[in-house]
Amino acid sequence: MPSPYILVLYYSRHGATAEMARHIAKGVERAGLEAKIRTVPAVSTQVEAVTPAVPEQGAVYATYDDLKNCAGLALGSPTRFGNMAAPMKYFLDGTINLWLTGELVNKPAGVFTSTSSLHGGQESTLLSMMLPLMHHGMLICGLPYSEAALTQTQAGGTPYGPSHLAGPNSDRALDEYEIQLCVALGKRLAEFAKKLEQ
Numbered sequence: 001m002p003s004p005y006i007l008v009l010y011y012s013r014h015g016a017t018a019e020m021a022r023h024i025a026k027g028v029e030r031a032g033l034e035a036k037i038r039t040v041p042a043v044s045t046q047v048e049a050v051t052p053a054v055p056e057q058g059a060v061y062a063t064y065d066d067l068k069n070c071a072g073l074a075l076g077s078p079t080r081f082g083n084m085a086a087p088m089k090y091f092l093d094g095t096i097n098l099w100l101t102g103e104l105v106n107k108p109a110g111v112f113t114s115t116s117s118l119h120g121g122q123e124s125t126l127l128s129m130m131l132p133l134m135h136h137g138m139l140i141c142g143l144p145y146s147e148a149a150l151t152q153t154q155a156g157g158t159p160y161g162p163s164h165l166a167g168p169n170s171d172r173a174l175d176e177y178e179i180q181l182c183v184a185l186g187k188r189l190a191e192f193a194k195k196l197e198q
């Protein structure tokens, strides 16, 4: 029996969501579970376009088995027009067999995002990312206000999940509160996953 892990699955173009994923993975590991960080390929309007089997940078691509076998899931995407990016939606649209067989039912899941503007749709992205996970029967895990960073942050961080303000040039680094909330989500997912597997 393979050891349980939390799948930290993200899409990132400029690296901010990828950085959030690494902090979430730290939280998972601090709570004593393995974190498996995976990404998804970009999609293209050119139907003949193909991506290399191994990405040039960042995590390797997720397989549907990575998702099927996880004990919990952290799902991250940059905000695109107030919603998740197409590559993540495309990956999720391919999970119909997991839905038919109920593989993800009762597994804990959380969501995270990065935006360039503070009121540019962090909450709408996070809430809409929860929808397919709820159809899969996953247990949605947000962030409680007992996390002090939620009230201290001047940038990203929501009760719906960690978020990050990248700024107009998409180059603002994660600040201490945004990092704390990423770590908190990872820990929370790992702790719930351990309890649910007992």
Ligand SMILES: Cc1cc2nc3c(=O)[nH]c(=O)nc-3n(C[C@H](O)[C@H](O)[C@H](O)COP(=O)(O)O)c2cc1C
Pocket (backbone or CB within 6 Å): 011, 012, 013, 014, 015, 016, 017, 018, 077, 078, 079, 080, 081, 082, 083, 114, 115, 116, 117, 118, 119, 120, 121, 166, 170
């Ligand atoms: C097509 C497109 C749509 C975007 N839509 C939004 C948006 O609705 N609100 C916002 O604040 N930022 C928006 N952005 C900016 C990204 O969310 C932001 O740059 C984010 O930090 C990128 O994350 P990444 O570094 O993981 O790629 C958009 C960017 C692109 C390319």
